[in-house]
Amino acid sequence: MDRRQQEAEKVKPLGFLKPVTLGKVPGRFQMHQNSLPRLPVPPLQQTLDHYLTALQPIVSEEEWSHTKKLVDEFRSSGGVGDRLQKSLERRARKTENWLSEWWLRTAYLEYRQPVVIHSSPGLVLPKQDFVDLQGQLRFAAKLIEGVLDFKAMIDNETLPVEHLGGKPLCMNQYYQILSSCRIPGPKHDSVISYNKGKKRPEHITVVHNYQFFELDVYHSDGTPFTSDQIFTQLEKIWNSSLQANKEPIGILTTNHRNSWAKAYNNLIKDKTNKASVRSIQKSIFTVCLDAPMPRVSEDIYKSRVAAQMLHGGGSRLNSGNRWFDKTLQFIVAEDGSCGLVYEHATSEGPPIVALLDHIVEFTKKPELVRSPMIPLPMPKKLRFNITPEVKNDIEKAKQNLNIMVQDLDISVFVFHHFGKNFPKSEKMSPDAFIQMALQLAYFRIYGQSCSTYESASLRMYHLGRTDTIRSASVHSLAFVKAMDDASVPEHEKVELLRKAVQSHRSYADRAIRGEAIDRHLLGLKLQAIEDLASMPEIFMDTSYAIAMHFNLSTSQVPAKTDCVMCFGPVVPDGYGVCYNPMADHVNFAVSAFNSCAETNAARMAHYLEKALLDLRTLLLAHPKSKL
16 A cells, blocks of 8 residues: 655745744634645546556556456445445545545554654755864854744744745644654654643753753743854763764664564653653654765765655664654764654645745855853763663664665666756656656666556645655556657657656646545545455455555655755555755755666666656757647
8 A cells, every 4th residue: 555655745945934024813814724725535537537548558558458357346326435425425524635634644643664764765965164063063053043933933923934836835733843753652642732821841952972861942931042152051961971872762763663662661651761862752853963974975975865765774873863753854964964854744844845945045144143151061972771672672673774785776867968957958857757756767677667656735725745746657658658759750769758748747736736636546445444344356466456555656856955865665566756946056965776787776766867868868859849
């Protein structure tokens, strides 16, 4: 079944939000949220027609004919499909969003693989120009001040509402990312948020040398610390954690969720441990002060940083310097490499990127006034009592993590020949253009199309998360087949490319309106489980399994900052591809697993680069060919 997806929404990021002069606007957030339309349940016949069309490029004719019979049976008047559709429509009338709770549960909280690599996206920032401890701590202090500046807009409810195509978007995710944490459970996890009520948390967690500290960031009168004051506190933390902690307690959060749930219960039996864990969970966010990465050549530097953001480099490097259940972890290493990793249950990429754009702009602002240095208390070190049992859990987690680290194959590269301005000049959607290049690259390597996931935002609706844009279409297959066929005239190839791009654009538009097929089919399936009915045959079918096996899991996460998000593949023999299209270049992150002999991130990156160049050559040779 379609599990967590690293979703890039078709939303322009907020970018740097100008300091708002408004004071508090209590109730504004709720008023805005209540004004948003509710997520619709698409018409059943429409979804089933689109489902059959979506299967055509990825299953055999024989499989398709078999599925068509099952679909026709399912859709018959008064049949199973009708019954489930009516139940789903009833659910939609009774809930704020018929999908959101189900999606949170099935895509994230019931997903039992480690959040590391398999679920939590990382984000790579441009290398900072500091190369020493002073620079590292100054930058981290300014970054913390920037997050608190953004937090003030969330707390005061003055955060500007985002719009898409003139329509306001759901802002709920912004109110979930701070002071929240995932908590492991034996069968499913939960997410706890402390960002409500009068007494909100006033501390962050800082980790250095595997040691955790509680750092207060507000004075008693509620004003935030300045970056100078934060810097002083970070220095104290750094000095008191010079000796590496022998037991990297944070490694426990990298484990399989069931194993971690057992270890968690074991860990918090001890009162000291429980208090330390609660402090991390309640904190506004976490800052990881990392040791420098091993030196590598320039050409693989970005890929190595991406790996650091995703998993920390293994038990001997920075993986113990994390608490992966924490929603937001900013990572600043001594060598200038930095970025973040976030736990995916509460948010998609765009709110995270909007926050990041704000912080990056904020860190560039000069200090106008030096703040008076007042004596501040020593940040509190979080203590852990390591019993033999806890020690054993840490050792097992280290072994499992190191296997995962070895298995991740990731390639981050900058496509510098052109950016989104080129497809725009050809009157094409840059996103659809990149997606067609991906289809071409995959087809050239494997000789076939595959089930492709690209996320679309449902934030036009109250509590909307995502749906799937299926980039492999009848039109994309016709184009990729023709592209390298010498018997097809060039002008025809251009026509086929334009048709494929247009087809992708139409599907994306439908998805944003809540009319894509994936979440609707998932809803029907979950409704069948809830109604205790036997599972309809269309969900037990080979075609459905193929459709849900996303060999390409892709995501456009646009940002003003020259950064790129990255994530692992969602299937053992697949790729994770994320991209940030800038005006004149595109940042790409491509991941695969080394344990799969058929996939290779560097090879996919190479074919993707060639596909983009070939598409440009084709279009420039036929400038007048416009549909």
